[in-house]
Amino acid sequence: MTADPTNDPAAIRERALSAAVEAKGALSALGGDYMSSQAARVAAKDLGMKGWPFYFGGRVGVLGPVPPEVVHAIVGFFPAEHVSASWDAARDPRQSPPLERIVDRYRDLQRKWADEFLAALPDGDADELADLLRDIATGSETGLSPLAAAWGAMPEPASARHRVVHWAHVLREQRGGLHIAAVQMAGLNPLEAFVTGPLGEAGARFFRWPEPYPQPDEAMRLFREEAEEITDELASRAYRGLSEAQTDRLITLLGRAQEIAAGGGVPKLLAETEKAAAGA
Numbered sequence: 001m002t003a004d005p006t007n008d009p010a011a012i013r014e015r016a017l018s019a020a021v022e023a024k025g026a027l028s029a030l031g032g033d034y035m036s037s038q039a040a041r042v043a044a045k046d047l048g049m050k051g052w053p054f055y056f057g058g059r060v061g062v063l064g065p066v067p068p069e070v071v072h073a074i075v076g077f078f079p080a081e082h083v084s085a086s087w088d089a090a091r092d093p094r095q096s097p098p099l100e101r102i103v104d105r106y107r108d109l110q111r112k113w114a115d116e117f118l119a120a121l122p123d124g125d126a127d128e129l130a131d132l133l134r135d136i137a138t139g140s141e142t143g144l145s146p147l148a149a150a151w152g153a154m155p156e157p158a159s160a161r162h163r164v165v166h167w168a169h170v171l172r173e174q175r176g177g178l179h180i181a182a183v184q185m186a187g188l189n190p191l192e193a194f195v196t197g198p199l200g201e202a203g204a205r206f207f208r209w210p211e212p213y214p215q216p217d218e219a220m221r222l223f224r225e226e227a228e229e230i231t232d233e234l235a236s237r238a239y240r241g242l243s244e245a246q247t248d249r250l251i252t253l254l255g256r257a258q259e260i261a262a263g264g265g266v267p268k269l270l271a272e273t274e275k276a277a278a279g280a
Helices: 009-030 038-046 051-063 068-075 080-091 099-117 123-138 146-152 160-185 190-195 200-206 218-239 244-264 269-277
Strands: none
Touching: 009 160, 009 218, 009 244, 038 051, 038 099, 051 068, 051 080, 051 099, 051 146, 068 080, 080 099, 099 160, 123 146, 123 160, 123 218, 123 244, 146 160, 160 190, 160 218, 190 200, 190 218
């Protein structure tokens, strides 16, 4: 996206950075809380699957039956052994349905969550928010996030609330891809990023990292802060095409949608730990 060139470039950059920082929590919730909902557990059970294979199959299955090494490189914040075991289970016809069916069920799950948790979001607000999110997502470089590109290429839903969750998910994946790169740029590995994040060892344990865990020190915390700042800066480029009025409206609508969603449900550890890992 390209902003009005008559505007001060420094002001555009500052406004975009502020928007990226303010938006990240809402985008993580609206684009990811469905993954840990009660409906997700029901969907996995209906398919004869367990939680993690359904999670990886639904989220990453849009890329097709790629090798587990590819999945691990893309999701970034999980240990390789856990990714491989879960992905192998998702691709095993003796344990799981075809990937296409798992992805379809994941898309249905997004829409079910939107119908339940965003029911109180007015139609006009949902349409306006979805349009803003789509413009940001489709005007952004997704080279550092194959999942964002793959989900962004999926057919856009018709319902406004479904569109909100769809494009929030795409932007969430965009930021996640950028954060993986930022963590490496800051000199941390994924486990170090976890233990220095808000959930510490609890998040690392939930994501199946084996113990013992490194003990955070001043340098690791400094690098974690640097990784967050790099992620914010990289993500902010997507917001540079927004006018001041559009930026204000985006943040207002995201806050409204997040508040409505939070009032309708209880975020689970998966959503919280992914927010921590993705720099939300």
